[in-house]
Amino acid sequence: MATPYPGKSPFSMLSVEECVSMVSAQVLGPLGREEVALADALGRRLAEDVTASAPIPAFPASIMDGFAVRSSDPPNTYLVDADSLAGGQSAGPLRPGYVRYITTGSFVPEGADAVVKVEDTVQSARSDGQVEVQILVSSKPGANIRAVGSDTAKGEALLSAGCQLRASELGVLAALNRSRLWVHREPRVAVLSTGDELVELGGQPDEGRGQIIDCNRPLLCAMVKELGAIVSDRGQVPDELEHVRATLADALESADLVITSGGVSRGSKDYIKEVLGDLGELHFGEMCMKPGKPSTFATVKTGPDPAQKKLFFGLPGNPVSCFVTFNLLVAPAIQRLRGSPGSPVYPRVDVELASPVQMDPVRPEYHRARARWQSGRIVAESTGFQRSSRIASIAETNCLLEIPKAHGTLTKGTVVKALLLTGLLPEPEGFPSIAARSVQAPLAPQAPSASGDAAPRRAKVALLRWDSAGGEVTREQLATFLGPVELIEKQAPEVLEMRELLESWSQESSGMDLILVLGNFGLGAKDENILALLRSLVREAPNVADLLLRQGLEQSPLAMLQCVVAGYRNSTLLVTISSLTSSSLGDLCKLIRADRP
Numbered sequence: 026m027a028t029p030y031p032g033k034s035p036f037s038m039l040s041v042e043e044c045v046s047m048v049s050a051q052v053l054g055p056l057g058r059e060e061v062a063l064a065d066a067l068g069r070r071l072a073e074d075v076t077a078s079a080p081i082p083a084f085p086a087s088i089m090d091g092f093a094v095r096s097s098d099p100p101n102t103y104l105v106d107a108d109s110l111a112g113g114q115s116a117g118p119l120r121p122g123y124v125r126y127i128t129t130g131s132f133v134p135e136g137a138d139a140v141v142k143v144e145d146t147v148q149s150a151r152s153d154g155q156v157e158v159q160i161l162v163s164s165k166p167g168a169n170i171r172a173v174g175s176d177t178a179k180g181e182a183l184l185s186a187g188c189q190l191r192a193s194e195l196g197v198l199a200a201l202n203r204s205r206l207w208v209h210r211e212p213r214v215a216v217l218s219t220g221d222e223l224v225e226l227g228g229q230p231d232e233g234r235g236q237i238i239d240c241n242r243p244l245l246c247a248m249v250k251e252l253g254a255i256v257s258d259r260g261q262v263p264d265e266l267e268h269v270r271a272t273l274a275d276a277l278e279s280a281d282l283v284i285t286s287g288g289v290s291r292g293s294k295d296y297i298k299e300v301l302g303d304l305g306e307l308h309f310g311e312m313c314m315k316p317g318k319p320s321t322f323a324t325v326k327t328g329p330d331p332a333q334k335k336l337f338f339g340l341p342g343n344p345v346s347c348f349v350t351f352n353l354l355v356a357p358a359i360q361r362l363r364g365s366p367g368s369p370v371y372p373r374v375d376v377e378l379a380s381p382v383q384m385d386p387v388r389p390e391y392h393r394a395r396a397r398w399q400s401g402r403i404v405a406e407s408t409g410f411q412r413s414s415r416i417a418s419i420a421e422t423n424c425l426l427e428i429p430k431a432h433g434t435l436t437k438g439t440v441v442k443a444l445l446l447t448g449l450l451p452e453p454e455g456f457p458s459i460a461a462r463s464v465q466a467p468l469a470p471q472a473p474s475a476s477g478d479a480a481p482r483r484a485k486v487a488l489l490r491w492d493s494a495g496g497e498v499t500r501e502q503l504a505t506f507l508g509p510v511e512l513i514e515k516q517a518p519e520v521l522e523m524r525e526l527l528e529s530w531s532q533e534s535s536g537m538d539l540i541l542v543l544g545n546f547g548l549g550a551k552d553e554n555i556l557a558l559l560r561s562l563v564r565e566a567p568n569v570a571d572l573l574l575r576q577g578l579e580q581s582p583l584a585m586l587q588c589v590v591a592g593y594r595n596s597t598l599l600v601t602i603s604s605l606t607s608s609s610l611g612d613l614c615k616l617i618r619a620d621r622p
Contacts, residue, residue: 044320044354051336052357055187057210059210063199068191070364071364075198075201078179079201086130086171092127093125095139100160103123104122104158106123109128113131125137140170146158214281215259215280217272221263223239225239244344244348248348248351269296269300274304281335287341298321305335305337312350316341316350317341318341320346323339324337344419348419349391349425375403375440378439384430393411395421395424405443408421483509483510485513486541487512487514487515487530513530530597541602559601560590563592589602
């Protein structure tokens with residue numbers, strides 16, 4: 026005789042990666058498209074590529090308030106023949122020997138090919154009432170004029186299908202005079218809860234009967250709305266098999282995607298898996314993760330098109346499990362149905378643990394945490410006790426730490442992967458600037474990661490002195506910007522020997538990160554030979570050379586006479602420099618890859 030109580034689950038416990046892949050394989054792409062008014066398109070996914078049907082601007086327009094002139098006319102005093110105001114009537118071509126007052130955005134009249142700003146003029150009134158304008162500067166053709174199509178050319182591609190329409194994109198579409206556009210249809214999502222123990226929000230639970238407030242449904246409905254889909258709250262379903270069957274079948278008729286919470290474990294009243302096996306195809310019923318092990322995914326065919334299936338997600342009843350599994354499984358599916366081009370919903374980043382975290386020896390865990398930017402790195406702080414029923418652990422959560430399955434504890438400072446659900450929290454004083462980070466946050470080696478990967482090697486810097494210029498560069502100075510560093514110092518040999526030395530220092534797999542050649546390189550023949558050699562060794566980086574010259578000019582105007590070579594050989598940055606300041610050294614350190622393996 027069969028026992029009334031279910032035993033061990035018949036489902037294989039699949040990895041999170043396998044389950045995510047199964048869901049992805051069943052989402053065939055975005056739903057159909059519909060035409061909407063621009064005012065109703067905010068947050069939607071575009072279902073067409075958008076190009077400019079006309080140039081912007083469509084006419085030559087003044088960039089500023091001033092006077093339209095002929096650039097061939099020299100600075101002098103001229104009469105004003107008319108006013109050209111934005112939106113005003115045209116006064117015809119500009120007459121020879123005159124200028125015309127013009128406002129920002131106005132049509133530049135025929136005959137004028139430049140605009141002089143009002144600050145470069147002096148105006149006066151003659152006795153006969155006419156206005157004279159003294160033009161104080163010369164102009165070049167096209168000065169202060171937006172040429173036809175200079176902002177956007179006709180036929181230029183501006184927006185691609187799949188992009189999310191924010192306020193900025195709607196502004197672009199308005200500039201193109203698009204009052205209506207094609208967007209992907211929003212998925213219809215039905216949300217319901219199962220369980221006799223649940224009490225509606227605002228009700229009074231009977232603690233003697235073990236009743237609790239249903240917090241899962243409001244949570245799930247809000248998460249669906251945050252993604253932009255259309256949510257339908259289907260209420261609670263009692264733990265009765267036929268009632269569960271009828272409610273699910275009804276929800277699947279009108280929704281593209283159905284989410285339930287509860288009823289997927291091994292309790293005697295957990296009917297979701299049984300019903301799904303009858304209604305459609307059950308793809309998985311257990312995930313190897315904590316929390317959320319009994320998560321269930323199925324597809325159900327309800328329409329005439331065999332390829333068009335409804336998606337069903339049976340999420341666990343514990344609220345934290347609901348929150349985590351929704352983010353891992355449901356959110357990517359909804360985004361694909363909305364027309365997202367398929368990029369990950371949440372960035373996967375490296376974070377440093379702010380405190381120790383206990384690992385589970387049986388299942389990997391998605392640990393709730395708050396990630397913040399701190400001194401040039403991402404630091405994550407646990408939200409505390411992680412039991413799957415403790416909904417307080419999701420408050421202010423902005424990331425899920427991927428804690429591996431293992432015995433023991435991950436120590437403070439260990440680097441793990443995390444899914445970033447929302448933006449990073451700043452430091453109390455805000456996000457530091459790049460310059461501040463380069464001084465205050467040395468690029469120290471990382472702690473070993475949870476996977477046991479080795480820490481990155483130290484930065485390697487070579488210092489080659491051509492003469493006595495440049496001052497002192499110490500290991501301590503470099504460590505300020507790079508953390509622990511290997512430093513090699515040599516006096517420069519003769520030109521013929523220098524090539525071999527520099528080539529050995531810049532090998533592809535084991536080269537230096539930075540080679541500094543210190544010396545005053547002027548215009549002499551010997552200097553030119555050295556510079557020619559250096560240029561032959563590197564792919565020049567003009568932007569780096571320009572940076573060093575600008576910094577040198579802040580010290581002395583004679584810096585403009587110095588010849589600078591800056592470029593890359595393999596992964597090595599090589600530069601010549603005459604005077605190395607703290608600022609220039611810091612900027613150079615930002616450009617090298619001190620953390621490459």
